[in-house]
Amino acid sequence: MTSVSDADVIIVGSGPAGVSAAWPLVEAGVRVLMLDAADTELPASPTHATLAQWRADPHRWQAEIGRDGALADSAMSPKFATPLARATLAGFDTAAGLSTRDYVAIGALAAGGLSRIWGALAARYGAEDLAAFPADLGPHYDRVARRIGVSGGDRPDPAALTPPAARFAARHMARRDGGFDLRAAPNAVLVGEEREGRGACTACGLCLHGCARGSIYHAATELPALRRFRHFTYRSGMRVERLASDAGMNVVEARAGAQSLRFAAPIVVLAAGTLMTTSLAVRRMGLAGRPLRLESNPVGGIAFLMPHLIGRALPDRSFGLGQLFYTLATDAGVEAAGVFYGADTLPLAAIADRLPFTRATALRAARALAPALLLATGYLPGRFSDNVLTIEEDGAAGRMTIRGHQTDTATGLLRASFAQLTRHARRRGAFGVPGSLQLLPPGADAHPAATLPMGGIGPAATDNMGALTNVPGVFVADGAALPFLSARHPTLTIMANADRIAGALARRLCSTPELRRAG
């Protein structure tokens, strides 16, 4: 079979990395074909104006426990236990040929990828991490942040926060103790401005179920704007299974239902999400069977209580995403980072299930505690993770095995950082709830990365441009190419890096005379 060129560049994946890689290329006039595995619509998000309306809706149970009762017995984090999250994550394990041990593997086939259910935290790496990064991300952070709309990131404004976070922030600003930095969470949420297809946040508090207004950014919100370019083609329902080469072209083999398709282009950009991208790249490089290091952030969560708020009525409006973002210089000299959330937008079960009371009491107690709780996550840098990913050839789509392991060092550091966080919180009027500290298993942070690190040593690596070692024309633009995971959420960094790689690629392609420029 001879392959005809379907585009100058094929991008695999429509998540934050894929979309960020598409913009510089499309704007430079490069013909781009984006292949996306999504083949089903995701469930619609609730359109209630306020949390109070939501709580009063007799049909709310369909979203909270599922029509088939499937969500009723969910031991998962409330973030993953919604119909939207389930639909977003559905089918990934099978498509990836995934098996895991002591690792929670999270991936999505949906349009927009995991950003459909992300926490929208758009943090930049710290100065030290950026200095170690093999390229300058500064201008690319700015470009991406302008594109997606990022609010917060600066001094917290108590007026813009819900009561427990507001009180916490006010008391923080009256203090001065080093090593604990607190800001308004830099969220990819439109506040006080509208954009095409996206409305401003109204603080309806239903963030958990997906934002019906589109105030919370996800990558699929950018697809309509991209698709207006005549030289940008988007094809959904394409599960990319394998990469090959044919007469100097890179070939992408995809499956759409029972049909097999081949697409060819001089350049392929992989942005299918770290796990899927790694599977495609490693098999293309002929490195199947070789164990790869897979970074994830050691992660945990803890609850703080602000006693004077106990028993307040649940608010009509609130905000379900992160409100405050902190970084903590731990005594061990490691940076930890995390986010403070309110608990008043969560289903009560998220709190009640952890309480040792009998159920009727637990529900009442959860209801009384919800307005008074501040929940905090805490992340450590990915270098403290110890996971191994192995890709194997098996049929067209391959197979992947992940063995997760949390080292005692990581567990110790995580515990120490939470102990330190608890001390800082106590001075700000928030008391750690005994027994609330929970250390999550590896992978539960949903930030797998750095399997094909830029500038990495060994054959399974990429260069500073994200180009795969020894495979001409194949670039990695997602988390797989990150050289390391900082303690801070990596999504904005992945997007900035994709923007950087694609920008350089666009410049290179435009200086190539034989490239047919789109009219």
Next chain:
Amino acid sequence: MTRAAHLIVTGGTGYIGAALVARALREGRTVTLLGRRPGPVGTHHVTWALGDRFPAHIPGQQAALVHLAHDWQASGQDSIAATARLFDGARTAGIATRVFISSQSAREHALNRYGRLKWATEQRIGDATSLRVGLVYGGTLTAMYGLLAKLATLPLLPMIEPHRTVQPIHLDEVVDGILAAADGQAGGVRALAGPQQVAFGDVLRLLARQYRGRRLPIIPVPLSLALFACDMTARLPLIPTVDRERVLGLAGTEPIDSAADLAALGVAVRPMGERLAREPAGRRALLAEGRAFLRHAGIAPTPALLRRYARAWPEGAIARPRLPLRWCEPLGSDTPLGRRLRVAARIAEASAPGEAALAAGSRIARLARLAAHGAYDALCLPLRLVLGRA
């Protein structure tokens, strides 16, 4: 293979027979019942008794004979001869497919007479199909199934060799198999029993749990003692007689490999636990559980909320404590009871009555109610630490 548009059935009013006839009629087949009593509307009845010849004037085209009747009183030789006479007559009448319902216990040297008899009969029916049926459950609470369901209600069950395995198969699945055999899908001697070996004690425990929501303590009894007890029941007045034959039938069943035969007959056998949950008694028990648990979570259960609860548990009811749930709710969610109570709480919370109950009153009133609940909880805690572990 031709579809048996016309079924000629003996024993058509019995446990399996009635289900077979009802299904055949639903599928648009015509049914002739051979027997003493007429059957349901829509069936044709020919008066006949075991030992009679195959009735004349029954059209043999596209017809199949299914012989379910069994005379527990008749002598062995009479019974075998009667069946042989029926099958010979059916063949002469041009009925191509003849199905004999045998038993999993059919063996030449079976412990029980029934098993030996079924085996001997199989040798006398020529090229007819024989289905060796396992332990059948489901449908109306009669026959062996009815007896087991009744035994499962006992507070304590003395049982002969509870570890001996049986191969349960649902009544609907047996009917699937009989109709497939009647349609000529597979001939010869075939096992129509569940593919899985289940300890007989577990079958009864499953029934107790899924039909009654309770645990069933079983005391193993040696076979010899059980037979002695059977003899005693026969001699003592005023207590029901337990048939020695039934006891031997249970004790004498040998495992058979049924997977290939089930595949040949096209019968898919689901696990017993899953099917029991959908039987009326299983459904009732699950709703009763939902009612108790939702009440424990603090709301009055409505039918809609109960359905919501039931939907979360396709595997049916669990054994729940007889004591008040506040005394024995486990502290964590790592036991089935702990998990289910948490699910009930989720359902309660995400409901209009739950929202109303939780939001009612001023801040002070709500906190006072919580304090009262909490105080009672504190009193119950020592009990829960002991009882909640089970």
